[in-house]
Amino acid sequence: IGENANAYLVASAIRGGLLAESCVKTSSPAEAGRYVARILRQGDVVLVKGSQNGVFSEEALVLMLKHPSDRKNLVRQSSSWMVIKRRQFGDIA
Numbered sequence: 819i820g821e822n823a824n825a826y827l828v829a830s831a832i833r834g835g836l837l838a839e840s841c842v843k844t845s846s847p848a849e850a851g852r853y854v855a856r857i858l859r860q861g862d863v864v865l866v867k868g869s870q871n872g873v874f875s876e877e878a879l880v881l882m883l884k885h886p887s888d889r890k891n892l893v894r895q896s897s898s899w900m901v902i903k904r905r906q907f908g909d910i911a
Contacts, residue, residue, distance in 0.1 A: 851881030
């Protein structure tokens with residue numbers, strides 16, 4: 819998610835042996851969440867690495883939750899954080 823991950827992590831992953839077609843670049847947590855939610859299957863496990871650098875990857879998880887009410891268990895869900903996230907991305911659910 820984001821400019822740095824798209825520029826550096828993807829290239830490193832490919833150099834490390836991951837197939838380029840296995841890498842997906844996204845610009846927002848909502849975009850990443852929608853993508854992963856489409857490909858999830860019963861029994862899959864998703865690990866999301868958090869960041870304090872304005873990526874807000876926890877918002878990708880919102881779109882993958884089996885029970886949307888579990889959102890309250892994620893970090894940075896207060897109204898003040900949501901204002902910041904909406905200002906940055908606009909597409910936070």
